Amino acid sequence: MRHDGRRADELRPITIQRPFDSAAPGSVLISAGQTTVLCTASIEESVPPWKKGKEPISGWVTAEYSMLPGSTAPRKARRADGRSTEIQRLIGRSLRSVVDFEALGERTIVIDCDVLRADGGTRTLSITGGFVALCAAIATLPDPLVDRPILKGSIAAISVGVVDGKPVLDLDYHEDSTADVDLNVVMTGVGTYVEVQGTAEGQAFPRGVLEAQLDLAEGGIVALTELQRHELGGSFPGA
Amino acid sequence: MRHDGRRADELRPITIQRPFDSAAPGSVLISAGQTTVLCTASIEESVPPWKKGKEPISGWVTAEYSMLPGSTAPRKARRADGRSTEIQRLIGRSLRSVVDFEALGERTIVIDCDVLRADGGTRTLSITGGFVALCAAIATLPDPLVDRPILKGSIAAISVGVVDGKPVLDLDYHEDSTADVDLNVVMTGVGTYVEVQGTAEGQAFPRGVLEAQLDLAEGGIVALTELQRHELGGSFPGA
Amino acid sequence: MRHDGRRADELRPITIQRPFDSAAPGSVLISAGQTTVLCTASIEESVPPWKKGKEPISGWVTAEYSMLPGSTAPRKARRADGRSTEIQRLIGRSLRSVVDFEALGERTIVIDCDVLRADGGTRTLSITGGFVALCAAIATLPDPLVDRPILKGSIAAISVGVVDGKPVLDLDYHEDSTADVDLNVVMTGVGTYVEVQGTAEGQAFPRGVLEAQLDLAEGGIVALTELQRHELGGSFPGA
């Protein structure tokens, strides 16, 4: 039993509000327990300079991640740091992995993930919610010129870790701060890996512990994918 | 009749959600029509360097203002500009005007105003909502050591302008972008002025037009103060 | 009687040297009492990127404000801060309000206001002197292609405040630092308002006090406009 009564393989309760107060075509307020992220997807009718004029014509997806000052106590100062940069690079890479840039056409979708409340797992929740915002924005686009859908699949992410010597799923801040291992897994809806990022916090861990964590993560991703599919209905890729 | 059916002296519908997803002791999601601002009030048990060790011991209140990228279409890039700096200085000055710093004691309250959706009037709504967040945060503090309340009064703000030659209250973006005059008024709950900032956008305006706008603003402030009093109940100053 | 012997409605003695050591087509060294600002107006044969290629072809006016390190004691460090940014935005807006951008043609005039000595009222003196530099620079331009003068009118600015409970005109630093209200007024030569910026420093003020200050400011603007007209002679708009 975990400190909040969850089983080792149990996600925190997840809620999604969509659309949420925003001027962006895709906007999602997603919460997992006490962690809340506002994900908005904005569409710009241009591409980065290094893409301009390149054949075949194609688009781009990028992400920005930020924690609002009131998301933690004590208050977090408002400035980009190494951690934020690293996280937004992860979010961008993850979301790009399921986008067909030629089908997207010459436009950029920017996913902004602003953490309103941080209680662990903000980067993985940003990916899971960012994907929903991305789908919502894409649903507002005209049909692509090429004969392929813009989205090649779905994407979700979850954290696992080793707490008190036992692998557990979806750590909150309390667990995260004492975990021996911190592993973030980004997977597609069909169960293949997009990113695996594991870090020994205290002590290096053997192969067997890595495998046990990957098993837990796969179960979490199945549940999150189901939730995305339910939320998005006909906008879910391949629906 | 205005483009959205309002009378010249009519505010947009206002909603307040409190507390809203945040780790801060004061948190308010305030909307006026399509404009939405998340105001959080964080308490830090320290003061700026230039206050340290100065007698009598006293605290400080400061504000930060930012527009989330998805708050406008097209998306607003995430960076401090002159406009933001100017607005957060205004918010800070306005909120400080009703705080007794000695009663506050050696701590700093930071009011963060993050605009989720921008449809005109973000700076005045930030002040009106920021005051509610400030009160909520102060309500969590122990009694001051001095025999005075921390808050000396209430504060609210509203914009007025001249649209199609007629003074109107609480402009939305559509009105604001064609207004001849843009006037922001910050007043206390007892009807005195804290800030008056008027700018001729197109053509300089005569004294009479200034007076007519001030009249409209006073009416708006009365309504906003009533709303704050109702929302805060026993936490409203002097309640 | 004020601490320097002036009446409540009396300006400090003003001197103007023109042209002053500079390579710019407009250059003015303006002093009000102990406050001295060097205003230069430079002409660039280009416009900001967001104006380029836009029909109808038109120009732009912008301003920069800075305090030289030796302008105050103790010495002021040389770096842009929020206050400077706010002030230069005010100066730019004020000067733009009397310029016909189509008559100006595809060029930018930059007004640089560098404070050599600061004894209160630097922002308003920058506007009053900046207008003279602007006129001087415009006088060097060829006739506009359109059948309208470049300048639609004149502009001047003055501060008023409440010191020891009494409204007074044109505060010096000594008065400014103890004033209860600080109000800056920017007006045209025909007595209409371009900017009104009032701030309660100590205590919020009632409508009547605002009105009394506006009365004082109007008198000051009349005197400053007369001074500009005398200095500029045939270069004064409409002369």
Next chain:
Amino acid sequence: MRHDGRRADELRPITIQRPFDSAAPGSVLISAGQTTVLCTASIEESVPPWKKGKEPISGWVTAEYSMLPGSTAPRKARRADGRSTEIQRLIGRSLRSVVDFEALGERTIVIDCDVLRADGGTRTLSITGGFVALCAAIATLPDPLVDRPILKGSIAAISVGVVDGKPVLDLDYHEDSTADVDLNVVMTGVGTYVEVQGTAEGQAFPRGVLEAQLDLAEGGIVALTELQRHELGGSFPGA
């Protein structure tokens, strides 16, 4: 057979020059094929502010990573970017995982990894070489006050990937630029994991492919550890 004749499980030839031109107590020029990194370890008799005065007294290890402009063609501009920040955070975390900070005492060791020539695998070579520089610097320190060695173990890193559908060890730039998966593994000399960072470059990959890559990496780490042990002799932890 790979493009350079290596087997799938074969490292590039590795050379180490030690000490190398430097004023630092630890300095290593390490090459793997055409990739060369200069790793220096400097000792500072102080700790970061957040460590100062904290009991028990302890030290810190941090890393900086940079690519010299001439390390790539075309030349790489000299400035910190998100990628560099992310890499130096990884190097720092990895090296810290084998250091006993209390045994280190109140000092900071900075590992600087400057890439002289980049042909793939710069971040993992920085860790492998950085560990040698760290050991060399620690060998110059007096005995720790506590009855424990400063180093708890050894650390090395290697990249694996999927090229042309086949898992291969230690990718050079040619392979890396066409790889479907890029996986960096940081392990201790006793075969436990410190970091696992895998990214699907083209297409998400199944669990089986992840396992095959981890197998390859383990073999590479064994060889690198042997090389470190041989190079360091008595300075290798536990030697």
Next chain:
Amino acid sequence: MRHDGRRADELRPITIQRPFDSAAPGSVLISAGQTTVLCTASIEESVPPWKKGKEPISGWVTAEYSMLPGSTAPRKARRADGRSTEIQRLIGRSLRSVVDFEALGERTIVIDCDVLRADGGTRTLSITGGFVALCAAIATLPDPLVDRPILKGSIAAISVGVVDGKPVLDLDYHEDSTADVDLNVVMTGVGTYVEVQGTAEGQAFPRGVLEAQLDLAEGGIVALTELQRHELGGSFPGA
């Protein structure tokens, strides 16, 4: 004969206004032909961090150099660049060479050199005028605690160059822009060298040409020192 009628060994006419509008204890407006620099000397009762608490107690002198935007046509953008940094380092070094820091005591004098109009020779005129401002500021200080004067001597600077194949003294911008050699010389009032900075602009120059320029510079320094002595009267070192 030079383009402005001067002989090869003739300085431009120099004027000094002192004090000039400023709040600093030393302030000088110095002009050489069309080049004008405002030099102010401010006194701070503190020293840089690296001097604090060091025995024997001593002070510091530093300089900042900046060109006002209107000093050139076209207008010069307001930002620090490599050239400014290099020049202010030269000014600082030059002025420090005649100051006895122990006699100065625990204070810092900052010399700000702001170029109002640039027509060649701004860095040397900044040194010559900066020295006068420095003396003026030092004259306001109480007697030093040690039995030595604060100033060990005087300092002045001048440029020489090779124009149309002939060495000439004190180049204006017209000459400077076509000169083959640009040499700046900083010397004491007793004829010894503090700085020599010579640069071949077009073509490398032989030893004989260097010697001829040094001869010209020595004559210029004698004249400038006389001018400083006359201006400063009893405040000139050793007067």
Next chain:
Amino acid sequence: MRHDGRRADELRPITIQRPFDSAAPGSVLISAGQTTVLCTASIEESVPPWKKGKEPISGWVTAEYSMLPGSTAPRKARRADGRSTEIQRLIGRSLRSVVDFEALGERTIVIDCDVLRADGGTRTLSITGGFVALCAAIATLPDPLVDRPILKGSIAAISVGVVDGKPVLDLDYHEDSTADVDLNVVMTGVGTYVEVQGTAEGQAFPRGVLEAQLDLAEGGIVALTELQRHELGGSFPGA
């Protein structure tokens, strides 16, 4: 006799490794005693914006200078400072003095000088070694379109100073830190001056001392030029 046994006119032993680990067409590891600099010359097929489209078509040469953190003890923080900027401006000017930009054609050569170990004389060694890297890079270019060689001559640099009252050549850090004068001389292979930068560190120096130092420098440059000629063989200009 000097502290390391050298005569007053004796250079430190110099070694050159070429090419050195780098992806750049020119790369040189040059050492003078304990000072070591890696000089790489990269070729970019473009020119700075202010050169684009200007007739006649011509190229550019620029330099960057940086000290690696481990080049000094204690470790030098990694950031641009005034000193670095000044040095890289000197290196760039010096190398440009022997390049025919029209013969170079529309390309930029960037010389990066990264100091691996600093024991005095890093800026002059950067010039001497940078010239060798520049020649090596130019040797990889196709024949120029104009009928002139790209290099007009050779360039080398050396420091001289006054230590214990005696002029000496090629100061190491120990000598440099106690020298009364620090003079850097950049000369061509035919004995003409490109740069002379002399600074009195302690006390201003008379003309005779300047002359004695220039004599020493000329001898040093002859030896360095011979070394460059030997190293470069047929790539030396005019060989």
